[in-house]
Amino acid sequence: MKTLIVYYSLGGTTRRLARQLAEKLNADVSEIKCPRYGAGTLNYLRAGFDGARKFTPQIEMPKAPAGYDAVLIGGPVWVSTICAPLRSYLSSRPSFPEKIGLFLTSGGGAPQTNAVAHASELAPVPFAATLVLKDSTVKANGAKAEIDRFVQEIGAAFIRPGVSG
Numbered sequence: 815m816k817t818l819i820v821y822y823s824l825g826g827t828t829r830r831l832a833r834q835l836a837e838k839l840n841a842d843v844s845e846i847k848c849p850r851y852g853a854g855t856l857n858y859l860r861a862g863f864d865g866a867r868k869f870t871p872q873i874e875m876p877k878a879p880a881g882y883d884a885v886l887i888g889g890p891v892w893v894s895t896i897c898a899p900l901r902s903y904l905s906s907r908p909s910f911p912e913k914i915g916l917f918l919t920s921g922g923g924a925p926q927t928n929a930v931a932h933a934s935e936l937a938p939v940p941f942a943a944t945l946v947l948k949d950s951t952v953k954a955n956g957a958k959a960e961i962d963r964f965v966q967e968i969g970a971a972f973i974r975p976g977v978s979g
């Protein structure tokens with residue numbers, strides 16, 4: 815299974831999770847960059863404001879998903895929904911394979927129903943698996959069972975009866 819992980823991260827937490835997942839899945843990783851947001855309180859306020867008005871900022875597109883069997887898309891939750899750069903990415907309608915997964919990090923932890931629902935609305939196919947982790951858990955290298963469950967659900971989408979490998 816050739817897997818691409820595409821993520822946006824402002825503070826580094828989602829990046830950390832993306833790297834953990836990449837190691838487990840032997841996946842390629844590509845970051846969405848968005849010059850509109852940086853460090854500092856004003857930037858955080860802007861990020862929050864943009865989240866609330868569902869703004870789609872300009873992004874530097876990550877690697878195209880062509881040739882991959884699965885794509886995992888990740889980012890932080892901003893104001894109870896997906897962060898603005900992820901909204902821009904999904905709205906650009908990349909030509910995803912049939913199997914896509916969603917992983918989010920947040921201050922408040924799961925379930926982040928609104929964020930998952932918003933991402934699902936923008937995605938062209940249903941997510942085969944979703945993972946929502948609290949930022950403190952990611953920083954502590956926790957939730958190993960949750961991460962394994964997510965990886966297995968993505969992998970299971972490829973296992974067909976009577977076919978091994």
Ligand SMILES: Cc1cc2nc3c(=O)[nH]c(=O)nc-3n(C[C@H](O)[C@H](O)[C@H](O)COP(=O)(O)O)c2cc1C
Pocket residue numbers: 822823824825826827828829858859861862889890891892893894895919920921922923948949
């Ligand atoms: C502008 C902004 C808005 C946020 N809004 C929420 C929120 O509504 N709910 C929540 O649980 N966490 C919220 N957070 C916390 C982040 O989702 C969390 O810290 C995340 O892990 C950050 O990921 P990153 O380090 O990859 O950017 C917000 C963070 C920022 C910067």
